[in-house]
Structure formats: structure tokens, C-alpha cells
Amino acid sequence: MADFPAPGVIPPAPRDYHGINWTGATTLYMKEVRRFWKVGMQTLAAPVLNSLLYLLIFAVAMGGRPKVEGIPFALFIAPGMIIMAMLNAAFANSSSSLMQAKMMGLTQDFLTPPLSPVEQVCAFAAGAATRGIVVGLVTAAAVYAFVHFTVPHVWAVLYFGLGAALLMGLVGVVTGLWAEKFDHLAAVTTFIVMPMSMLSGTFYTISRLPEPFRSFSTYNPFFYMISGFRYGFTGVVDGSLAVGVAVVAGLIVVMSGVCWWLFETGYRLKS
Numbered sequence: 001m002a003d004f005p006a007p008g009v010i011p012p013a014p015r016d017y018h019g020i021n022w023t024g025a026t027t028l029y030m031k032e033v034r035r036f037w038k039v040g041m042q043t044l045a046a047p048v049l050n051s052l053l054y055l056l057i058f059a060v061a062m063g064g065r066p067k068v069e070g071i072p073f074a075l076f077i078a079p080g081m082i083i084m085a086m087l088n089a090a091f092a093n094s095s096s097s098l099m100q101a102k103m104m105g106l107t108q109d110f111l112t113p114p115l116s117p118v119e120q121v122c123a124f125a126a127g128a129a130t131r132g133i134v135v136g137l138v139t140a141a142a143v144y145a146f147v148h149f150t151v152p153h154v155w156a157v158l159y160f161g162l163g164a165a166l167l168m169g170l171v172g173v174v175t176g177l178w179a180e181k182f183d184h185l186a187a188v189t190t191f192i193v194m195p196m197s198m199l200s201g202t203f204y205t206i207s208r209l210p211e212p213f214r215s216f217s218t219y220n221p222f223f224y225m226i227s228g229f230r231y232g233f234t235g236v237v238d239g240s241l242a243v244g245v246a247v248v249a250g251l252i253v254v255m256s257g258v259c260w261w262l263f264e265t266g267y268r269l270k271s
Helices: 022-037 040-061 073-103 117-144 154-178 182-198 213-217 221-234 241-265
Strands: none
Touching: 022 040, 022 073, 022 117, 040 073, 040 117, 073 117, 073 154, 073 182, 073 221, 117 154, 117 241, 154 182, 154 221, 154 241, 182 221, 221 241
8 A cells, every 4th residue: 555645745756766866957957058058159259269369469479489398389378278268167157057046036946856965066066067168179179270289198188177177166166155246256256266277387387486486386276287188288297197186086076075065054045
């Protein structure tokens, strides 16, 4: 005889497989993807234009200068331009999505459905990573028209590219949950994300920096992501590749745990 819920008790929605609500998580993920896809000129075209302008300005400014680690300067900075666009896009996607949901009172859209904190984290982080990857692909195609690069180490491009996009998506989730107004998002972008990305060896090799700035750069996680990503294109790594692999993996685990805890406790989501 079937068991019926007590009066007034709403039974939980059935899970699709092994207790995971695949349908709900996929729906939330697709919502995040469609959100940035609808405004492609802002989310896709703008990063590409910015990257090309950076490439043009620095390539012209360094015209005729010596090569960097034996690599033409334009080829040296091209991978950095690509991954910087990916980092900023992934961070902006998850942080702005959660901030808009809070400001417009739409948090119940993903709190009311039977979605666990793990499923919520995965959906928001995957949506942000997707935007970062799409921006990276479009930027790479645009940059290739001016800098004909090759990819001798595909694994490094995939590992550091995907890892960086996922990591910044998770950082965006934390920022979006913490921020109470859009000024907070702008402050994090202006005073944390942009300085760390610009001062991570994107336009130079840290071996040319004097101490203690050279040592300080090794504590910047953006340095390892950009250096490892550049290695995939040029075969030259600025620092330890093994340390970079471990740093990216470790930070993804840590930030995933922080995001899970924030959703589990309903931090600034539940009154």
C-alpha cells in the first residue's frame, strides 16, 4: 500500500538519478547561458574589442623591441589577452546574475525548486564557465587574424582555460552573494580582479621584476593561470608548471566549498 504524505506536507520532487536533480540543475544552467546569450553584443563582442585594442596598443608600443623569452612580443601577450577576457567574463556572469536576482527579488526562482546547494553551485559556476569559454573562443579567433599562433600543448590550454573560467565563476558566486549593491561588485572588479590580472605577467615576464615584486607575483593565483595558459601556446612557462596545476585545482576545491556553505546557510539570500 502506497504511503501518502501527511496533510499540509508537500512531498519533495522526485530525483532523476542517484538523488541528483539533473532536470532542475540543467534548467538553471540553461537559464544562465541564455541570460548572457541574449545580450551577445555586450557579453561577447565587447571583450573581443577590448582584447584587440590591448593587443594593438601594446604591439605598437613595443614595436622593434627585443623578443620576450625568444618569442615575438605580440605572440607572448596574445594568450594573456585571451585568458584575461575569459576570467573577466566568467566572474561577471555569476556575480551579476546573483546580484540582479537579489535586487529584483528573484532569488526564489532557484531557492524554491528542489535544488540542493551542490546543484545550485554547479549550475551557476558552469554557466559562468560557459560564458568564459565562449568569450575565449571568440577572442582567440579574432586574435588569430593578427597573430598566427599554434597550440603545441593542448592539455595546458584546456586545463588552465577551463580551470580559470570555472574558478572565476566560483569567485563570482561568492562575490554576488556577498555584495549588497552593484557598487560592491564594481569595487571587487576594480580593486581586486583587474589589478591581480594586470599584474600577473600578462604583458611581461616576472623574471625581469626586481625583488620583492618578483616574489610577490608568485602569490598571485592569476599569475599561474596566465603562465600555464601561455605555456600551451608558446612552450614557455614563467614559474613552476606543477605548482600552477596544483594551485588551480586547490583553489577550485576551496571556492567550491565556500560557495556550497553560502548556499547551504542561505547567506544574504534568506531573510
